Amino acid sequence: MVHEVRGVVAKAKGQPVSIETVLVPDPGPGEALVRVQACGVCHTDLHYREGGINDEFPFLLGHEAAGTVEAVGEGVTEVAPGDYVILNWRAVCGQCRACLRGRPWYCFNTHNAGQKMTLADGTELSPALGIGAFAEKTLVAAGQCTKVDPQADPAAAGLLGCGVMAGIGAAINTGGVTRGDSVAVIGCGGVGDAAIAGARLAGAARIIAVDVDDRKLEWARGFGATHTVNSAETDPVEAIRELTGGFGADVVIEAVGRPETYEQAFYARDLAGTVVLVGVPTPEMRIELPLLEVFGRGGALKSSWYGDCLPSRDFPMLIDLYRQGRLDLDAFVTEKIGLDDVEAAFDKMHSGDVLRSVVIL
Known part of the structure; x- marks a missing residue:
C-alpha cells in the first residue's frame, strides 16, 4: 500500500518551498511508518533548501519530529504500532568500530530507510537527515524511532530530535x-x-x-x-x-x-x-x-556531533526531566504553524524573531 500525504518539498536551490503530494510506501524490513504530529523548523532545513548540505534535490524537508508509529516492517522489535516516538537522525548500527568499542554515539554507519518516498510523478525525494518530517506521514529506519512518555507535548518533544539535543x-x-x-x-x-x-x-x-x-x-x-x-x-x-x-x-x-x-x-x-x-x-x-x-x-x-547523544539513552531521560518541570522544552516553542507556513518561518528565522517555529500536523 502507498500512502498519499502532503509534504513540504524544496525542488531547487534557493527557491521557495512548495506543498506537494508525497507517496510514502508501507514499511519494509527494518523500517517504520510514522504519523507525524509536530516538527520543528530547524536551520538545517534552510541549509538544505539553499543547497548548503548537498545538491540531491528535491528534498522532503523536516527532521525535528515527534509522532506515532503506524506500522513496522519485518524484523522490527524496537517499536510497535501505537508507540509515541521522537525521530532521530542517528540510527546506530551496533557493528561499526565505534559501536563495538562501546561508543555508539559516534556510530560511523548510521542508517535510514531503504525505500524511497517519491513525488506523484515518481521522482525520488531526498528526506532531510534521512527523516523528511514536514509531511503527514514519513518512512524511517526503525532505529530512528525512540519511544518516550506519550504525555509529552509533541511540539516540545520533537525538538529533542535535533537542535535542543545538540545544545x-x-x-x-x-x-x-x-x-x-x-x-x-x-x-x-x-x-x-x-x-x-x-x-x-x-x-x-x-x-x-x-x-x-x-x-x-x-x-x-x-x-x-x-x-x-x-x-x-x-x-x-x-x-x-x-x-x-x-x-x-x-x-x-x-x-x-x-x-x-x-x-x-x-x-x-x-x-x-x-x-x-x-x-x-x-x-x-x-x-x-x-x-x-x-x-x-x-x-x-x-x-x-548531535550533542554526542545516544537517543535511546538521552531522549527518555530528557523527556522525564521535562515532565518533572526541570527542563522547560515549551520555552523553545515560539509559535505553532501549519505546513503552508514553513517558507514564512524561514524568513522569521533569518530575522531572529523566533527560537523555533513548530509545524503542527
Whole structure:
C-alpha cells in the first residue's frame, strides 16, 4: 500500500518551498511508518533548501519530529504500532568500530530507510537527515524511532530530535560540564540556549551568554544564564575573563559556527579548559591559531556531533526531566504553524524573531 500525504518539498536551490503530494510506501524490513504530529523548523532545513548540505534535490524537508508509529516492517522489535516516538537522525548500527568499542554515539554507519518516498510523478525525494518530517506521514529506519512518555507535548518533544539535543548534549556529553563549573555560550539561538539549559541541569555555577542581540540575551536568561554579554558592544573575551576572576571559563561552547567566534571561544577559556564547537560552519571557512597557544593552554578542543547523544539513552531521560518541570522544552516553542507556513518561518528565522517555529500536523 502507498500512502498519499502532503509534504513540504524544496525542488531547487534557493527557491521557495512548495506543498506537494508525497507517496510514502508501507514499511519494509527494518523500517517504520510514522504519523507525524509536530516538527520543528530547524536551520538545517534552510541549509538544505539553499543547497548548503548537498545538491540531491528535491528534498522532503523536516527532521525535528515527534509522532506515532503506524506500522513496522519485518524484523522490527524496537517499536510497535501505537508507540509515541521522537525521530532521530542517528540510527546506530551496533557493528561499526565505534559501536563495538562501546561508543555508539559516534556510530560511523548510521542508517535510514531503504525505500524511497517519491513525488506523484515518481521522482525520488531526498528526506532531510534521512527523516523528511514536514509531511503527514514519513518512512524511517526503525532505529530512528525512540519511544518516550506519550504525555509529552509533541511540539516540545520533537525538538529533542535535533537542535535542543545538540545544545544540551554539547554541554553535558561533549563538554562534560559538572557542578560548580563556569560556562560561556557564544551564540544564543535555539542550540545555544539549549546548551545554557544543559549547563544549568549539570549544576554549573556561572553561565555566561554571549550574543549581539539583546533580545536573545534576555531569552538566554530564561534558560539559565547568570550573566550576559553583548559582543557588539563589549569584547567578549575580556568580559568572560572578568566574570571568571580573570581566568576564563572552564567550558566555552561555540554555537555559531564562524571562525571569529571560534577564536573568541579559544581565548575565553581557562587553562586546561574545554572548547566545544556545536555551531555548523560552511565548507570554505578556515581558522588560524598559534600552535604554541594550542599547546600552552592545554585542555581540549572538541566538536560535538548531535550533542554526542545516544537517543535511546538521552531522549527518555530528557523527556522525564521535562515532565518533572526541570527542563522547560515549551520555552523553545515560539509559535505553532501549519505546513503552508514553513517558507514564512524561514524568513522569521533569518530575522531572529523566533527560537523555533513548530509545524503542527
